[in-house]
Amino acid sequence: MSLREAVAALVSDGDLVAIEGFGHLVPVAAAHEIIRQGRSDLTLARMSCDVTVDQLIAAGCVSTLISSFVGNSSAGSLHELRRRVEHDDPAPLRLEEYSHGGMVARYTAGASRLPFAAINSYRGSDLPTLNPEIRTVTDPYGSGDIYVVPALRPDVSIIHAQRADEHGNVQAWGILGIQTEAAFAADRVIVTVEEIVDDDVIRSDPNRTIIPAHAVTAVVECPWGAFPHAVQGYYDRDDAFARRWSELARNPHEMHVWLDANIRGTSDFDAHLELVGHPRDGRLNVTEAFPSPVNYGGRR
Incomplete structure (x- = not known):
């Protein structure tokens, strides 16, 4: 599917939506499409809240947050989230707080169909x-x-990964979070990937498959779909953007002007990238670092 089609078909007002990815592989493009389509009254589950969560809250998409960490990494606070939780400004946000271990346990119970x-x-x-x-x-x-x-049982879980085949067999590497359990715990699963590859690529290294096709509802090819976060082996994190957001979000008026211009006012994520400063200019390029080859063997 296209990202527009996937969100339109699979994310509804009032849903419990899990958006996972730990440090990198954050499904930013999908979150922006939720904002663009004006979803509301969502319960959002995310272990490590970040700029993307601040934007979803500011856009009026989220009424309840289930989390175990909130912060803009090394760049400062999430000021919209703080306004909501500390001052009910402009509206209260219900915060359901767990430890990271508690969130992992909830997803694992959901994936196992345990209470x-x-x-x-x-x-x-x-x-x-x-x-x-x-x-x-x-x-x-x-x-x-x-x-x-x-148990945590999302209506829909959304993750980002390096690659998948057209059937939805999803492969990822680098730091992994709770993506597999979040997928199996959910009723519906949207996966965005940097690239869709041939079946033979997936079959050549099967241990990298973190989610099999039968658990995936929609797979979307979405290059740069985690920007401004990183994707191991593809591009680095844009620390400058994180710092800019920490300053921008201090002023609610300026923040909403930015959201209107850069997300709501764009046709899709590619248009957003053009507006904020296209990352394809090479500034976030990463060096090559290949692992040693593995011999999977096989029958003669």
Whole structure:
């Protein structure tokens, strides 16, 4: 599908939407298309909130955020998120907070079709007093009470990856987050990729397949689809953009002018890239660093 078609068909107002990718492989283009199509009242699940989340909140797409980290990496705060949480300005944002381990446990339970997952690391933490969804049950094997978190079952999960074939067998490398579990936990899955490749490319290195085709609803070829974040082996992170956003988002008026011009006012993600300063100029190029070859063997 095209990205416009995928979001139109698979993301609805009021959905629980997971947008995952850890450090790199962030599905920015898909998030922008959600803004462009004016989706609203979404519950957004994302372990590591970033500029993309700030933009979705500012655009009025998100009413509830489920997360375990918020911040603009090394560039500062997410000022729209802070206005919503700290001052209900211009409207409140419901924040459901977990640890990273808690989020992993929730996705894993959802992918396994279990009602909840046990997690030991909340002992001594204040999070259970702040989040009533973190509860305790009695261990049936006799060790006493243990903390549990509810399964996370998104209506739609969205991820970005390096490549896939046209069937939707998705391959990724570098730092991986919770993409596989988020996909299997969801009812629908949108995957954007830097390139769609022949089946033979996928079959030549099967261990890089993090999501098989049968779990994918739509696959979209979307070069630079994680910009301004990085994609291992394809392009680097645009730290300058992250710093600019931290300053821009301090002023709500300037932030909304930027959103109207650079996202809502663009026809697609390529048009957005042209406006913000096209990254194809080479400034985010990465050097080549190939792994040692692997012999998978085979029958004679």
